[in-house]
Amino acid sequence: MLAALAAVPVLIALAVRLSSRDPGPGQGPPFLDRVSQNGLFIALTGMVVSIPLFLPLTVSVAAGDTIAGEAGHGTLRYLLAAPAGRVRLLAVKYAAAVVFCLAAALSVATAGVLIGSALFDVGPITLLSGDTISVGESLLRLFLVACYVGLSLLGLAAIGLFISTLTEVPVGAMAATAVLAVVSQILDNLPQLEWLHPWLFSHHWLGFADLLRQPISWDSFAANGLLQGGYIVVFCGLAYSRFATKDVLS
Amino acid sequence: MTPVWKRWLPAAVVPAVIAGGAVLGAVQAGAATDLPDKTPQEVLEMVADSSVRSLSGTVEQTSELGLPQLPTDGPSAESDASSGVPSGVASALELLGGSHTARVYLDGHSQARVQVMDRLAERDVIRNGRDVWFYSSKQNAATHLILPEYSESEGHHSDKAWTPESLSEHFLSSVEPSTEVTVGSDSEVAGRAAYELVLTPDSSETLVGSVSIAVDSETGLPLSVDVQARGQDAPAFEVGFTELSLEAPSDDLFNFTPPPGATVTERVVEDHHAKHAQGDHGDRHQGDGKHDKDYTKYGSGWETVIGLPADEVPAELMDSPLIAETAQEVDGGRLLSSALVNVLVTDDGRAFAGSVPLERLQAAAEGR
Numbered sequence: 001m002l003a004a005l006a007a008v009p010v011l012i013a014l015a016v017r018l019s020s021r022d023p024g025p026g027q028g029p030p031f032l033d034r035v036s037q038n039g040l041f042i043a044l045t046g047m048v049v050s051i052p053l054f055l056p057l058t059v060s061v062a063a064g065d066t067i068a069g070e071a072g073h074g075t076l077r078y079l080l081a082a083p084a085g086r087v088r089l090l091a092v093k094y095a096a097a098v099v100f101c102l103a104a105a106l107s108v109a110t111a112g113v114l115i116g117s118a119l120f121d122v123g124p125i126t127l128l129s130g131d132t133i134s135v136g137e138s139l140l141r142l143f144l145v146a147c148y149v150g151l152s153l154l155g156l157a158a159i160g161l162f163i164s165t166l167t168e169v170p171v172g173a174m175a176a177t178a179v180l181a182v183v184s185q186i187l188d189n190l191p192q193l194e195w196l197h198p199w200l201f202s203h204h205w206l207g208f209a210d211l212l213r214q215p216i217s218w219d220s221f222a223a224n225g226l227l228q229g230g231y232i233v234v235f236c237g238l239a240y241s242r243f244a245t246k247d248v249l250s
Numbered sequence: 251m252t253p254v255w256k257r258w259l260p261a262a263v264v265p266a267v268i269a270g271g272a273v274l275g276a277v278q279a280g281a282a283t284d285l286p287d288k289t290p291q292e293v294l295e296m297v298a299d300s301s302v303r304s305l306s307g308t309v310e311q312t313s314e315l316g317l318p319q320l321p322t323d324g325p326s327a328e329s330d331a332s333s334g335v336p337s338g339v340a341s342a343l344e345l346l347g348g349s350h351t352a353r354v355y356l357d358g359h360s361q362a363r364v365q366v367m368d369r370l371a372e373r374d375v376i377r378n379g380r381d382v383w384f385y386s387s388k389q390n391a392a393t394h395l396i397l398p399e400y401s402e403s404e405g406h407h408s409d410k411a412w413t414p415e416s417l418s419e420h421f422l423s424s425v426e427p428s429t430e431v432t433v434g435s436d437s438e439v440a441g442r443a444a445y446e447l448v449l450t451p452d453s454s455e456t457l458v459g460s461v462s463i464a465v466d467s468e469t470g471l472p473l474s475v476d477v478q479a480r481g482q483d484a485p486a487f488e489v490g491f492t493e494l495s496l497e498a499p500s501d502d503l504f505n506f507t508p509p510p511g512a513t514v515t516e517r518v519v520e521d522h523h524a525k526h527a528q529g530d531h532g533d534r535h536q537g538d539g540k541h542d543k544d545y546t547k548y549g550s551g552w553e554t555v556i557g558l559p560a561d562e563v564p565a566e567l568m569d570s571p572l573i574a575e576t577a578q579e580v581d582g583g584r585l586l587s588s589a590l591v592n593v594l595v596t597d598d599g600r601a602f603a604g605s606v607p608l609e610r611l612q613a614a615a616e617g618r
Binding site for chain 1: 257258263268365369370372385387390392503506507512
């Protein structure tokens, strides 16, 4: 799955490299017009393109598979027969999902930087504010962006963990989680539901742009952290309650 | 084995705690602050005395003008072209409608930077002495203006252009017999205790219900402005600081060099002041006609109606699909209506605008 994610920036880079015409300013996904001048922007374009669907999809697969996957293989009861305890199993499973979220975001960024520096020139990067920063600092900012995106997905991973405890069919849990991610983004775009927007877990997903301003605006990082923390606590609590009371038959 | 219901406790307790925290936070934010009472006159003096020249803060603006929302996402270049509205007008309308967050940095009279933070984009205005830069990250385009000499020493208009300070000064200058000025209950804006100055028009012939200005109790700096429209619960226009620090921002912020690859447009601003000082004011209208149009004023105070003759109104304005869709047919022309301002374009091409009900615009159009 990480390889599939890494393919996103690679595909974009190849498409830009092979096309004869440069995209004009403001055309296509954000940052695409800068790519031919500076390869580092591939990582950002890749991130913008993956956030709405590819990243939530892979995270849904990883998180939906946690408990339901073991149940589906019939291995869950053997895991619980070992003196490990249900809480510990749940914690380990969620920790694995968290690691996957961060790895997924980092793999998009890393693949973008690698393919960008292989196919295009790499130079000082222009921030949204119009200021220019050195390559070293650009890489640091990209790392922060990847951390932000990874953090943004933790709430979704917690939801996936909860749904995974509800069923023994892993595909059902994965699909339900992915659908929720899409529904949340659709709701976030309806102006009639404005009161709901700050509570949606996808609300700050594109807020990583605040890390590309000069000076960095940490507001959305903090707001996002708080929101994702809330989702983690609520859904891990639900997952614990459900899993601790569940009759494990498979 | 613990009973089943106990295992469901975390699932019930956690959301309850979060909801409780959210409610508590909201209550604390609304908690009344208590400041020594002041008369409107004293609060106005505080504003006039305010000596804050350096600050960095975040300004949030929201408006409920009842105008259709312009698309802010997506390829704006194309939508501008298809809607037929000149892009300058469209971006001005876009800034007025909807919500925006901007960071504002001021240092002294001649250094300022405003960053309008859009989704995945940013628009910047940077002023450093005589150099003014506009930068839009979406178009990756920069415009460079060089201001005339005088503005370095006495130009204190442009560096306040979008802060609450400039807006409230505009309203304070219109304080006259037609307005009732009171001091409302103390409030808290951007974490600072503030007096609230409320201006209520005496006239019932205006769309403006009231204007309230929050004035910082320590420095006299206006912190927020809300304009209430008649017959609307939500403020029609609201701009205010959400974060404010009175320390001088770092100097690097005001040094702007256009990024490599950006399209740069150079412009020189003509020195209007010098021209006015030496030339006679008689030929003002020919000299810089763009700024001094031939308009007629009807009424006074809150009920003022501005009338433009047909040759000053761009004919293609009403033909653009965006405006044609918004305008509604009324007696004698077409009406562009918003919560605070009505614009009537008559059938013979004249335009009348004012913060007044339609009937007054029609009366002005008929020459009454």
